[in-house]
Every structure is written in structure tokens, then in C-alpha cells.
Amino acid sequence: MTETEPALRATNEAFGLSADGIAVIADDEPLRLSSGATLGPIEVAYQTWGTLNDDKSNAVLVCHALTGDQYVLGPHPLTGRGGWWETMLGAGKVLDTDKYFVICANVLGGCMGSTGPGSTNPATGKPYGIDFPVITIKDMVHVQVRLLDRLGIDQLFCAIGGSMGGMQVLQLAADYPERVFSAVPIAAAARHSAQNIAFHEVGRQAIMADPDWNGGRFLELNTLPERGLAVARMAAHITYLSETALHLKFGRDLQDRADLSYAFDADFQVESYLRYQGASFVNRFDANSYLYITRAMDYFDLAAEYDGSLTNAFRNAQSRFCLVSFTSDWLYPTAESREVVRALNAVAANVSFIEIESDKGHDAFLLDEPDLFRILGGFLNGAARHRGLVD
Amino acid sequence: MTETEPALRATNEAFGLSADGIAVIADDEPLRLSSGATLGPIEVAYQTWGTLNDDKSNAVLVCHALTGDQYVLGPHPLTGRGGWWETMLGAGKVLDTDKYFVICANVLGGCMGSTGPGSTNPATGKPYGIDFPVITIKDMVHVQVRLLDRLGIDQLFCAIGGSMGGMQVLQLAADYPERVFSAVPIAAAARHSAQNIAFHEVGRQAIMADPDWNGGRFLELNTLPERGLAVARMAAHITYLSETALHLKFGRDLQDRADLSYAFDADFQVESYLRYQGASFVNRFDANSYLYITRAMDYFDLAAEYDGSLTNAFRNAQSRFCLVSFTSDWLYPTAESREVVRALNAVAANVSFIEIESDKGHDAFLLDEPDLFRILGGFLNGAARHRGLVD
Numbered sequence: 001m002t003e004t005e006p007a008l009r010a011t012n013e014a015f016g017l018s019a020d021g022i023a024v025i026a027d028d029e030p031l032r033l034s035s036g037a038t039l040g041p042i043e044v045a046y047q048t049w050g051t052l053n054d055d056k057s058n059a060v061l062v063c064h065a066l067t068g069d070q071y072v073l074g075p076h077p078l079t080g081r082g083g084w085w086e087t088m089l090g091a092g093k094v095l096d097t098d099k100y101f102v103i104c105a106n107v108l109g110g111c112m113g114s115t116g117p118g119s120t121n122p123a124t125g126k127p128y129g130i131d132f133p134v135i136t137i138k139d140m141v142h143v144q145v146r147l148l149d150r151l152g153i154d155q156l157f158c159a160i161g162g163s164m165g166g167m168q169v170l171q172l173a174a175d176y177p178e179r180v181f182s183a184v185p186i187a188a189a190a191r192h193s194a195q196n197i198a199f200h201e202v203g204r205q206a207i208m209a210d211p212d213w214n215g216g217r218f219l220e221l222n223t224l225p226e227r228g229l230a231v232a233r234m235a236a237h238i239t240y241l242s243e244t245a246l247h248l249k250f251g252r253d254l255q256d257r258a259d260l261s262y263a264f265d266a267d268f269q270v271e272s273y274l275r276y277q278g279a280s281f282v283n284r285f286d287a288n289s290y291l292y293i294t295r296a297m298d299y300f301d302l303a304a305e306y307d308g309s310l311t312n313a314f315r316n317a318q319s320r321f322c323l324v325s326f327t328s329d330w331l332y333p334t335a336e337s338r339e340v341v342r343a344l345n346a347v348a349a350n351v352s353f354i355e356i357e358s359d360k361g362h363d364a365f366l367l368d369e370p371d372l373f374r375i376l377g378g379f380l381n382g383a384a385r386h387r388g389l390v391d
Numbered sequence: 392m393t394e395t396e397p398a399l400r401a402t403n404e405a406f407g408l409s410a411d412g413i414a415v416i417a418d419d420e421p422l423r424l425s426s427g428a429t430l431g432p433i434e435v436a437y438q439t440w441g442t443l444n445d446d447k448s449n450a451v452l453v454c455h456a457l458t459g460d461q462y463v464l465g466p467h468p469l470t471g472r473g474g475w476w477e478t479m480l481g482a483g484k485v486l487d488t489d490k491y492f493v494i495c496a497n498v499l500g501g502c503m504g505s506t507g508p509g510s511t512n513p514a515t516g517k518p519y520g521i522d523f524p525v526i527t528i529k530d531m532v533h534v535q536v537r538l539l540d541r542l543g544i545d546q547l548f549c550a551i552g553g554s555m556g557g558m559q560v561l562q563l564a565a566d567y568p569e570r571v572f573s574a575v576p577i578a579a580a581a582r583h584s585a586q587n588i589a590f591h592e593v594g595r596q597a598i599m600a601d602p603d604w605n606g607g608r609f610l611e612l613n614t615l616p617e618r619g620l621a622v623a624r625m626a627a628h629i630t631y632l633s634e635t636a637l638h639l640k641f642g643r644d645l646q647d648r649a650d651l652s653y654a655f656d657a658d659f660q661v662e663s664y665l666r667y668q669g670a671s672f673v674n675r676f677d678a679n680s681y682l683y684i685t686r687a688m689d690y691f692d693l694a695a696e697y698d699g700s701l702t703n704a705f706r707n708a709q710s711r712f713c714l715v716s717f718t719s720d721w722l723y724p725t726a727e728s729r730e731v732v733r734a735l736n737a738v739a740a741n742v743s744f745i746e747i748e749s750d751k752g753h754d755a756f757l758l759d760e761p762d763l764f765r766i767l768g769g770f771l772n773g774a775a776r777h778r779g780l781v782d
Contacts, residue, residue, distance in 0.1 A: 035651075130655070192643070193634065193638060194641045195637045201657075202622060205618075205621070205666070208655075209618035228600065230600070234589075234592070235593045238593065251585055264595065268592075274592055298658075299651055330634070330721075
């Protein structure tokens with residue numbers, strides 16, 4: 001683990017939390033999950049940047065995606081590399097740490113310090129494995145809200161996230177409308193499509209097919225389903241990129257050779273790249289967390305939680321929304337953002353929507369996309385004025 | 392194995408071939424492969440339908456796709472089910488067995504009787520496994536042409552196939568222009584894209600990650616990498632369907648249950664469907680054949696074989712071409728067919744091209760697509776008149 005950042009240390013001291021960025025919630029009474037199961041106490045590992053103002057009105061919650069974590073900025077404690085949204089967060093950036101107090105917590109079910117399938121099951125003294133209860137996006141958001149309670153933040157200035165982060169933002173704005181002044185779901189959807197469920201199922205089957213998964217008890221038995229998890233990551237990674245991005249980046253270029261090998265080596269750069277993505281992922285991610293979090297995404301269907309009507313879900317929405325999609329994102333295509341926009345319009349919510357022209361695919365939200373920064377910067381500045389954060 | 396069909400028995404008798412639809416080629420001199428390796432003798436397992444006319448001008452070669460085989464019509468000897476193109480082949484159908492003599496051979500590297508990695512390596516007396524040489528689409532086509540030689544067919548009336556079958560048709564028309572009167576590549580491309588290579592690589596890694604693959608020696612060791620092959624099939628199967636097809640067919644419908652299970656069972660119909668696709672595939676396909684044939688597809692780049700110019704590839708083209716693509720095919724999108732059409736136009740070839748509006752994805756070529764039958768029927772009737780097959 002890294003040394004605790006100064007900002008986090010100050011936050012923890014201010015709120016009487018433990019020094020390593022862990023809040024314990026549901027310690028008095030276990031949390032009731034969507035499944036009906038209960039869980040508690042729950043540890044929530046988080047990071048913060050910037051300073052919370054006196055009336056606690058400048059807090060921004062960043063919600064991370066499937067394989068993300070609370071290390072929006074690096075160095076990442078396991079990889080030593082930069083954080084996943086360095087382009088977005090920092091002094092003078094869109095999520096301006098000179099103006100905002102930014103929080104990001106590892107999701108429930110994750111593997112970077114929050115309670116998940118790798119945590120110790122108090123009933124057995126061993127890692128939960130697949131005895132961990134199946135969780136939902138709603139459960140993740142419930143935990144985030146409990147963390148905000150602990151930090152004394154009644155209303156976020158903004159909740160923002162891409163992909164599964166965007167799903168959490170939508171869930172938060174639906175379930176806790178009074179707690180979100182502005183909401184920015186990027187490259188997201190109000191429900192997971194059949195195709196996305198299908199890709200996730202391939203990944204889960206790859207993990208569970210690995211004998212080293214050992215029925216989910218691999219931590220206890222000290223084996224690691226590295227091959228299965230790597231295959232799952234490889235399959236998923238293709239879906240994060242556009243066909244155009246793959247073509248421009250790799251085409252049919254060969255890796256370190258002039259001619260085809262006529263063997264099963266990684267002849268093509270795209271093969272080598274995918275193998276690297278798979279191999280490096282297993283060093284930082286827990287295979288069971290991958291099962292649980294993909295399951296939570298597959299289960300996500302916001303309308304279903306509100307009598308089958310997405311309009312109902314936003315009936316009490318109070319937030320200003322800014323939705324963003326990318327033209328080449330085939331995992332969460334623009335049509336799915338438009339469905340959310342239609343539901344928000346139906347309840348006369350304050351909503352902006354932009355489809356950004358990009359050939360980078362779903363991962364565009366993580367990359368250097370000037371249009372994204374310009375649009376979100378403008379939206380947040382306007383919202384900040386309305387919220388009285390700037391003159 | 393099934394009983395030999397009457398038509399095939401007659402063909403075999405006529406050409407002095409073995410009664411079970413196996414031709415042996417390269418028995419005098421081994422075949423030189425693209426890799427430089429040599430292979431021979433080579434067995435080619437094939438089926439025929441209809442009757443060859445006296446001047447041998449009515450032969451149609453059907454080229455099968457990655458996981459297809461010579462059983463265009465059923466019953467399939469392993470599954471007992473129908474063939475893969477029953478919609479297209481038969482009396483009164485597009486490939487009219489009352490008019491044409493139709494041949495389909497299992498590709499080199501396949502696992503339904505033609506020489507492949509599951510065949511016995513004469514050097515060791517054991518199955519080749521991954522000592523089998525890496526093959527290419529060009530090698531497959533070379534073998535098909537040797538089979539035509541054995542059948543005494545100088546010129547095919549038509550070569551037709553979808554997906555990898557379409558690749559073979561393009562290769563055949565380029566390498567042996569005088570032997571193809573008409574060529575129908577459907578849902579194909581002149582080279583494999585980076586995205587397609589990436590999906591294949593995921594499948595190969597899934598197979599090779601299965602300990603039961605045993606370094607490719609599973610037949611010898613009597614183990615079967617069923618789990619890895621099933622995962623490979625599942626990942627590939629998603630790419631054969633369109634997002635719309637998956638949505639219309641399954642959406643988020645649950646399988647045999649009213650509510651989510653909050654477990655890792657196949658809650659959604661799409662999960663159950665994919666698991667079935669994976670599980671049933673392993674009963675009829677060899678994992679090493681899957682490695683070799685996907686590799687051949689990845690290596691396919693027709694222009695590269697002709698000094699980097701697709702126009703060069705078709706410089707001597709004599710065939711009448713009819714190319715077909717489908718709007719929702721994201722594996723071989725229309726743009727890739729258009730590239731072939733442009734190259735054919737550049738050499739003033741006789742070429743028709745149609746993009747069929749379909750929401751069924753890549754697999755549309757295998758399904759009941761009335762537009763496909765109407766267009767191909769019209770094209771073949773016209774070609775048959777020009778060839779003097781009808782008045």
C-alpha cells in the first residue's frame with residue numbers, strides 16, 4: 001500500500017476515520033442487500049483530493065467502472081502506475097481540486113480494500129469466496145451513500161462516472177434525488193443489454209473453467225485462476241475499443257518480426273497487446289470480484305426497480321444531468337443514453353446530452369478527448385455558479 | 392458415420408474414389424504449403440449432391456465456414472441434426488440439385504475426415520496435435536482444386552461460400568481464375584481485421600489455457616479441453632449475431648424463473664443459450680482444428696499475396712462475381728465487401744454487389760433470408776444461361 005496522501009490524512013482526521021482511507025459502515029446494523037441477504041460491518045476504502053468547504057457543498061463523488069478503483073490519481077499501490085482518470089482530475093482540470101473536494105471509493109464487492117469476496121467471512125474466518133452475497137449496483141450506491149453520511153455530506157455537488165460508474169450515477173440520482181446537485185453519467189445505460197450480458201458470461205465461464213478457480217476457494221487454497229481471468233479480460237478488452245481504434249492502432253501489423261511465424265506465437269501486434277492486457281490484469285484484480293461486479297452490471301435494470309418505467313425512476317429527480325455518449329462506443333451505444341434522456345425529459349428534468357464524435361470506442365471516456373473536457377468543464381462551471389460555489 | 396448417400400456412392404463409383412467420400416490427394420508428391428512445409432498424402436472428405444453433366448460444366452463447389460463441414464445437408468453424422476445450409480441446397484432451391492452437381496469438402500485442417508491436426512502423423516504414428524503444419528486459406532483452396540482434378544472438373548460453374556467460405560471463393564478466383572465461371576463470396580472480406588484477429592486470439596488462449604489441452608497432445612493423452620473450447624465458441628458465437636438479434640431473441644428475459652437468482656446460475660436466457668452453444672460444440676469439433684483454422688483466417692490477406700494490391704489479385708479474373716453483405720454483420724461489415732468490389736471494378740471484372748438489409752448479423756447467410764435466395768437465384772440463373780446450362 002502507498003503512503004496515505006496528505007489530503008486523505010487530513011480528511012480522515014477531520015472525520016475521525018482510520019488513517020488509511022477505510023471507513024467502516026453498517027457496523028451497528030448490517031446492510032440489507034437487494035437479494036434480501038444482510039452484510040455488515042462493511043469496510044469502504046476510499047481516496048479524497050481537494051478540500052471540503054465549510055458548508056460541505058463542494059463534494060464530487062467519482063464512481064469507478066468495472067475494473068477501476070479509488071486510485072483516480074496514481075501511483076496505484078499495486079502497479080505503481082498512474083491513476084485511471086488523471087486526465088480529468090487535478091488542479092485546473094475538469095474535476096478541479098482547487099475548487100472541489102473529490103471522493104472516490106472502491107465499490108462494494110471490489111478488491112482494493114472495500115469489503116468483497118476476498119474479505120474474511122466472519123462466520124468462517126476464511127475468505128468469503130462465492131459465499132459472498134450477490135450484490136447489485138443499488139447495493140454499491142447504498143454503500144456510497146453511507147460513506148457520504150460518515151463524511152457528513154448531505155448533498156454532493158456532483159456525482160460523475162463512466163460505464164459502470166455512470167450506472168451508479170443514474171442509480172444514485174434515482175434513489176437519492178435530494179443528495180445529488182448534478183449528475184454526469186458518461187458512456188452508460190439504464191440497463192445492461194443482452195450482448196453485454198453475453199460478453200460478461202463468457203468472462204465468467206472462462207474464470208470458472210480454470211481449475212485454479214477451485215469453486216471460488218482459490219484464496220483459501222492459495223491458487224490463482226490467472227489463465228481464466230486473463231481470458232476474461234482479453235474478451236472484455238476488445239469490447240472497450242472500437243473496430244476503427246483497433247484498426248488504426250494495430251491493423252494487421254506484425255509484432256517484432258518481418259514475416260508470419262506459421263506458428264501460434266503472437267504474430268500480430270493486436271495479439272501481443274491483448275495477451276499483455278490479460279497478463280497484467282491478473283496482478284491487480286481478484287477473479288471473484290470480477291464475477292460479482294459483472295453480475296451486478298448484468299442485473300442492472302433501473303426501470304425494473306421502478307415498476308418497469310424509467311420515467312418513474314426519475315419521477316423525483318432534482319439533479320441537473322449531463323449525459324455523454326461516444327459515436328464509436330458499441331458497448332453502450334448512444335441509443336441507450338437517449339433512452340435515459342427521454343425519461344428525464346418526460347419528467348421535465350434539467351438535462352443536457354451530447355454525443356461526442358470519437359473513434360476510440362467505449363474507452364473514450366478514459367482517454368484524452370478534448371470535447372469531453374470542454375463539455376464537462378462548461379457544465380460543471382455552470383452548475384457551480386448555480387450552487388453558489390463561484391461568483 | 393452415416394451410411395454413404397446414394398449420390399455420393401454413384402460419384403465415387405464414377406471416379407473410382409473410395410466409397411466413403413474420401414479422396415486421397417498429394418499421394419504421389421507431397422503438397423507444398425504456404426509456410427514452406429510439405430504435407431502428403433492428404434485425405435479430403437467430401438459430399439456431393441445432384442448429377443454431373445456430360446461436359447462436366449454444372450459443378451458447384453460449396454466452401455464451408457470455420458466450424459462448418461461437408462454436411463451441407465443432414466443428417467450430420469455426429470449430431471444427427473440437419474446440415475448447415477439446408478435453406479440453400481436441394482431440388483428447386485438456389486443450389487438446385489436438379490440442375491447442378493454440388494460438392495462440399497471438409498477443409499484441410501478440419502476434423503470431419505479431411506487431414507488435420509487430429510489425423511495420424513505418419514512420422515510418429517500418433518495424432519499430429521500441434522506438430523501439424525500451420526495452414527492458410529491458400530492451402531485449403533489448393534487442396535480443393537486437387538480434389539476437382541480428381542473429379543475431372545476443369546471449371547466450376549460456381550464457387551460459393553459465406554464467411555471463411557467466402558474467403559476461399561476469393562482465393563480460388565484469384566489463384567485459379569480459369570477454373571471458376573462464377574464466384575459468390577457472401578459475408579466475407581479479402582483480409583481479416585484486427586478486431587477479428589483479436590476475437591480469434593481470445594478463443595485460442597481459452598483453449599490453450601485449459602490444462603486438458605495438454606500442449607495440444609490431448610488426443611494422445613485421452614483428455615479433451617472441453618471447457619476451453621466451449622469458452623472459445625461462446626465468445627465467437629456472440630460475434631456471429633447482431634446486437635439487435637440478441638436483443639430481439641433474448642433481451643433481458645429470464646430462463647425458467649420469475650426472479651433473479653442472486654447467484655451465478657444462468658439467470659438470463661442469453662446466458663443459457665451461450666452455455667448450450669459452448670457445450671454442444673465440443674461434441675463435434677476438435678480443439679486443435681479450431682486453433683489451426685482460426686489461424687488460417689487471421690493470416691488471410693489476399694492483397695498481401697499479390698504485392699500488396701487487391702487489384703493485382705484479380706488482374707486475371709475471369710469469373711462473374713456476386714458479392715453479398717448484410718447490414719448488421721459487424722464481423723465482416725459491408726465496407727470490406729466494397730473493398731473487394733472496388734478492386735474487381737478496377738480490373739473491369741463482371742461484378743454484382745448487394746448489401747442486404749438484415750438484423751440477423753453475420754449468421755444471416757445461414758438463415759432464412761428471402762432476399763438472399765432471390766438475389767442468388769437470379770444471379771445463378773443468369774450465369775447458367777451464359778454457361779449454356781439452360782436454354
